[in-house]
Amino acid sequence: MTTNTQAQHWDIFCAVVDNYGDIGVTWRLAKQLSAEYQLTIHLWVDDLASFSHILPALDPSLPQQMFNGVTILKWDQPLSIGYKPGTVLIEAFACDLPREVFEQIENCRQRDTFIPPLWLNLEYLSAEPWVEGCHGLPSLQNSGLKKYFYFPGFTKKTGGLICEKALASERDQWQSEPQYRQQLFAQLGLEGISDADKVISVFSYETQALASLCQQWSQSELNIHALIPKGRSLNCLASIMGAELEAVQAGQAIQYGALTIHILPMTDQDGYDRLLWSCDFNIVRGEDSFLRAQWAAKPFIWHIYPQEEDYHLIKLDAFMQVYCNNLSPEIASTWQALNLAFNQGDTKRVITHWERLNLVDLPLQQHAKQWPIDALIDADLARRLVQFVKNR
Amino acid sequence: MKTAHEIRPGNVIMLDGSPWVVQKTETTRSGRNAAIVKMKLKNVLQDSTTETTFKGEDKMDDIILDRLDCTYSYYADPMYVFMDAEYNQYDVEAENLGDAVAYIVDGMEDTCQVTFYEGKAISVELPTTIVREVTYTEPSARGDTSGKVMKPATIAGGATLSVADFVKTGDLIEIDTRTNEFKKRA
Numbered sequence: 001m002t003t004n005t006q007a008q009h010w011d012i013f014c015a016v017v018d019n020y021g022d023i024g025v026t027w028r029l030a031k032q033l034s035a036e037y038q039l040t041i042h043l044w045v046d047d048l049a050s051f052s053h054i055l056p057a058l059d060p061s062l063p064q065q066m067f068n069g070v071t072i073l074k075w076d077q078p079l080s081i082g083y084k085p086g087t088v089l090i091e092a093f094a095c096d097l098p099r100e101v102f103e104q105i106e107n108c109r110q111r112d113t114f115i116p117p118l119w120l121n122l123e124y125l126s127a128e129p130w131v132e133g134c135h136g137l138p139s140l141q142n143s144g145l146k147k148y149f150y151f152p153g154f155t156k157k158t159g160g161l162i163c164e165k166a167l168a169s170e171r172d173q174w175q176s177e178p179q180y181r182q183q184l185f186a187q188l189g190l191e192g193i194s195d196a197d198k199v200i201s202v203f204s205y206e207t208q209a210l211a212s213l214c215q216q217w218s219q220s221e222l223n224i225h226a227l228i229p230k231g232r233s234l235n236c237l238a239s240i241m242g243a244e245l246e247a248v249q250a251g252q253a254i255q256y257g258a259l260t261i262h263i264l265p266m267t268d269q270d271g272y273d274r275l276l277w278s279c280d281f282n283i284v285r286g287e288d289s290f291l292r293a294q295w296a297a298k299p300f301i302w303h304i305y306p307q308e309e310d311y312h313l314i315k316l317d318a319f320m321q322v323y324c325n326n327l328s329p330e331i332a333s334t335w336q337a338l339n340l341a342f343n344q345g346d347t348k349r350v351i352t353h354w355e356r357l358n359l360v361d362l363p364l365q366q367h368a369k370q371w372p373i374d375a376l377i378d379a380d381l382a383r384r385l386v387q388f389v390k391n392r
Numbered sequence: 393m394k395t396a397h398e399i400r401p402g403n404v405i406m407l408d409g410s411p412w413v414v415q416k417t418e419t420t421r422s423g424r425n426a427a428i429v430k431m432k433l434k435n436v437l438q439d440s441t442t443e444t445t446f447k448g449e450d451k452m453d454d455i456i457l458d459r460l461d462c463t464y465s466y467y468a469d470p471m472y473v474f475m476d477a478e479y480n481q482y483d484v485e486a487e488n489l490g491d492a493v494a495y496i497v498d499g500m501e502d503t504c505q506v507t508f509y510e511g512k513a514i515s516v517e518l519p520t521t522i523v524r525e526v527t528y529t530e531p532s533a534r535g536d537t538s539g540k541v542m543k544p545a546t547i548a549g550g551a552t553l554s555v556a557d558f559v560k561t562g563d564l565i566e567i568d569t570r571t572n573e574f575k576k577r578a
Contacts, residue, residue, distance in 0.1 A: 017424065094426055094447050121447075124423030134420070134430050137445040142452065144408040149428070149445045287423065307425050 009040035009086035011117070013075060015095035016047035018305070023051050024288030025162065026092045027070075028269060029122075032164050032382045034069035039386075042086070044075040053266050088389055089117040090150075093124060106143060116145060118392050120385075125152040125161070125287050127319040132157040136388065150388065152381055154322050159388070160381040167273075167295055168372060174277050175297070181278040188275075189251035190227065190262045197223040201264075201279040203289050204303040204342075206236040210283070212347035213354060214240055218257030227279065229264040237261070283342075297369045299335070299361075301342050316343055326374070327367055331360040394454040396429040396446035400570055401490040402517030404436065404507060406453040411436040413507075413515045415490035419448070419571070434488065436509050441487075458508040462516075464500050472496060474506050474516065482506055482513040491572065492518045494551035518569040523578045524548050526563045529555060542574075 010033065014026040023045060030043045045051050048060035055067060063074040063081055073081050079100045085108050091097050108116040121139070135151040135158045152159045174180050178195065185193050193199060198220075204210055210233060217224040218240075228234055230248060238245050240256055248254075250265035267275065272289070276282050276296035284293040285303040293300040302319065304312045320339060324332035338353035340346075357364070379387075399405060403414045416432040427448025434441045446452075462474035462482065471483040472493075484506065486493055492504075495518060505517040529545035541557040547565070555565060555574040564578040 093423065123428075124426075126422070128420070130418070130420045130430075133418075134428060134445050137430065137443055139445050139447075139450070140407045140433075140442075142407060305423060307421065311421050311425075 007084050007086045009042055010088040010090065011042045011044060011083070011086055011101075012090040012092060012122075013044045013095055013097055013101075014046070014092040015075075016045065016050045017093075018286060020050070020054055021286040021288050021305075022093050023047075024054060024269065026122075027051070027054065028162050028164075028288070029382060029385075030070045031068045032162065033386070036165055036382060037386050040086075041070045042073055043070050044073045046075040048072075048074055054269055054272075056266075056268060085114070085117045087115075087117055089119045090122050091120070091147075092122045094121050102143075105145065109143070109145060118389055119145060119147040120150045121147055123149055123151045125291065126315055127154050127322045128315060129318070131155075135159055148388075148392070150385065154319075154375055156377055160377075160379055160384040161291060161375060162382065163291075163295060163372075163376055163380040165380075171273075171277050171295065171297065174274060180274075184274055184278050188227075188262075188264060188267075190225070190264075191253065192260065193225050194223070197225055198281070199225045199227065199279045200281045200283065201275055202226050202228040202233045202283045204233045204283050204285050204301075205306070206232050207303065207342065207345045208236055208347050209342045209345050209350040211236050211239055212350050213342075214256065214259055214261070216351045216354060218259040220258045223258055223260070225260045225262055227262050227264050227275065229266060233283075234263075294368075294375060295372050297372055299357075299364045299368050301339055304343060306343075313340070313343065316340070323371065326370075328363070331363050331367070334360055335364060393451045395448060396431075396450045396452060397427050397448040399429070399431070399452065399454065400517060401492060402505065402507065402515040404455045404457055404509070404515065405433075406455050407433075410438070411455055411457075411509065413488060413490075415441070415488065415515075417491075432490070434514075436514055457514075459505045460508070461503050462506045463503060464496055466498070467496075472516075474504065474513070476506075482508075484513045484516055488513075488515050490515070492516055492569070494572075495522055495524065495549060495567070495569065497524070497549040520569060521566050521575065522569055523564050523566055526555065526559055526561055526565055528561050529559055531560070532557050545574075 012026055012030055014023055016023050030041045033039045034041045052058040052060050065072050079098050083101050083104050085104050105116045108114040131151045131153045132155060134149055136148060138146040138148055141147060150159045152161055241254055248263045250263050252263045254261045273292055276293055282293045282298055282300040284290050284300055286305050290302050304316045306312050320336045334353060334356045338357055341349035341353055399414055401414050401416055404411050412433040412435055414431055415434055418430040420428050422428050429446045429448055432443050460476045462476045465473045465475040470486055472489060474482050502519050502522050506513050507515045524547040526545045527548055530543055542554040543557050544552055545555040545559060546552050553572060553574055559565060559577060566575040566578050568575050
């Protein structure tokens, strides 16, 4: 049985693997659980320097600090800050928890007065059908403890999708006032963008398909602005940017025919959301930006994290089937073919399908607006997660 | 110790002080190449079953119980009867065969490993590769010979799986019993 002295907080452990993806998801979840459910959240992160890119006020040298009501703790080895079990323990994306955590929860189990925390493994988002069959299942451990696998997903039988309660209304308000977009571009130092121009944000992994698209955009009748942060997307544009690639700075603009490549400064998560809301089209990657692009209600390409034996293409296809469920076959096939070509680095087909996309631009935009409503179904991930914990 | 990824139907693993027969395994891939293994387990002591999920690299004790090489003999509802080299017969409940039940056919000559716990046959493990006849599959639609294009096929015993497009009804095929996947034409 529990006693009054048992801590009621939740601990979330996150190992940063890909700079912004894993920490992006866990940081959003931590903020939402704190703000909307008044939970005391301890977020343990092993790479505060990477975290500070999306939370610029974070001081990577401090072992403990608080932002948005969330206590952020440095996860070093061995832990320099003592772990005290709370009511819930989340290992994000199957990260290996520190030894001290196991010792503490084992102590809990052996004492009658403390209940071990509910232990969850928050998994990656996937639209594959098998997710429904694995979501919420216990994982029996040798120690006798149970760990539950929590799978985000697109159906009622999964763990849902991270989405803040106020996000849709904030986005709608933003998108209804064109001056917000111009103000944002001005804040980011992006010059020369008129209302008639097409603006595309790019946050992808390396792929020659992007270089190919840039070539295509440079010959467009419309002025096209590609907003790209320094990093992996730019790495594949050497053929376009030449020697400038090494020296580019945030705020710089490189003209290439009808295409202007703007080098974006890093931004926090709210700023990134507003950027996605402001662009006509978004190219995103991984999990966090992928989901935020959906909530932006704009058409997008998803550059999925590449896996061995092209398994990522199965995941991509599973999502595309779900996303295109209510789309006409013509629009669906064009959008799917574009995504597939981009992910396969197919420099020719990506251009063909981009050109075809123009023909279905309006219905695709309408679909992108409706999609966030359809995808959320009854509840977002945080609400389902809190309910899951209550039911255990 | 074995990883969850290495555990196969028919294995017996020790969890929380109890032996569990692995009746079914299903491996899928999460993000960043990580494997997730879903298992259906039967508690040998309590006769109860549960579904559970593991990370592919989770380690668990694979218990070495008494095992005998046997061949399938006949079905006597509700038991499948296996026989060892000395003609001793062992009854195995259909539930304890797990996924292997789909590959049990009259006249099969595969050498199976029957596992015993306190004298009772509790699971059967098939060889890694078995050969079965395709009893029905649609003719090749595209003339593909690369083996990359797949189509559904029914094999002797009634199980279905995906096979290469060039496979025809009546062909003998090799199946990997760990993954239930088509390997090649035998």
